[in-house]
Amino acid sequence: MAYVRTDDGVRLHYQVWGPSDGEPLLLVHGLGADHRAWIMQRRSFGARYRCIAFDNRGVGSSDKPEGPYDLEVMARDALLVLDAAGHDSAHVVGVSMGGILAQIIGVRAPERVRSLTLACTACRHLPWRRELLAEWIEVAESEGMGVFVRDNIRWLMGPRSLRRIWPLATFLAPLVVNVPPHGFAAQARAILAMDDAVADELSAITAPTLVTVGSQDILTPRGDSLELAERIPGAELVIIRGGAHMVQAEHAGTFNRVVHEHLDQVAARPTSASESRTA
Template structure:
């Protein structure tokens, strides 16, 4: 598996799939997840373009240093991957914590992002709407299997779970060390891009499920209102993993937006 080494000496594993004349699409996974987060929908984009994923530091085959992580640092890891591939500009689609990384990427490295899609994510900081105490308690239950089922219920509707018994790719990297999980949690919790968002110049689409309790839906209009010219699309009935359960809606929506977002770089 190809990898690159960041300026601070961490190996970042990445994966390139598909072909196409359009700029590549960088897909950024959620907190404590590796590139397999996208396995269920990645092929939806390959008729038009190639896709690039990576294992966030702390996950998959990337390095796992026991030191502070941040969404800004994760964004710099993406830049290292793009540099290694010789990609000057790409489209970026980040969901959940990957959407927070995408905010940092578009704001701090505007010359590298042609168009931006932010899915089921949040600006972070004091302006964000946090999940309820009830949701937080459900995720730290000690009864065997209870916390996992609570997370499943936040990700997918009961009907989808009944029809799709797994394996589920969005419940975390099973090989991730406990210290790296904690580092990811802190990175997500400390994210605050509120002051950066008005500086994002890339055409932006904000997507969210109307029934998302893990990252409350109210965060979507906050992002769309804060980013100049951003478009907002809410998917009725969708929970946190809207991109997988509602792929028949979400993937064409994203592709259409990227197709019309602006000129393709030479």
């Protein structure tokens, strides 16, 4: 296990794999998840890229201070991990909350970003999502993460996948999210505290950008991704048929292919107008 310590004393756990001469690929996961969120990408991405995945503060094997947390600080955490892994810049792939962190990195540190992939994420708050996150915080703190996952997994997985795993949901729920309630709540509150003004800065992103979303994502629906693609110059939007919010796990083959295609074509990607397609 590798660790790096932040300026405010938080120890962050990270893992590195893939060919030592591969281009660096920084993987930034979502709310409540840890590096295991990338298990379905490990072999595919690791075959060609030097992958760096880490546990955000509050989850996994990283320190879990009480908070409050700040997404701007967590974005700097990601860059600190990149430094510790020995890279000045990387392709950055972020999902959900990790997609917000990736947006911040793209705006605040463009020289560190070779390309961006923003998956199942958004750039601003919506009233119903604010209410939902507040409910999630209350459930996590009052009833624990097992109850939270069991009662809210429908927001994360598509109906077909959910029907397949539902008989095991009660057993699996406590294992899905490796985070204590206070860590989860602190991350969720950081999302709620994020200023929507960052959305107005997305036009400054210079990295070739892929925005992707599952067609059945109800937590960050395709409208969020359409807005991202419109705000980021030259961004390409890819909608993955049948995918829900956990698209990188449910539809890993398609997700991995779409990201590989983006990375393969990044040098030639147009920068003057947005594109869209369906996978």
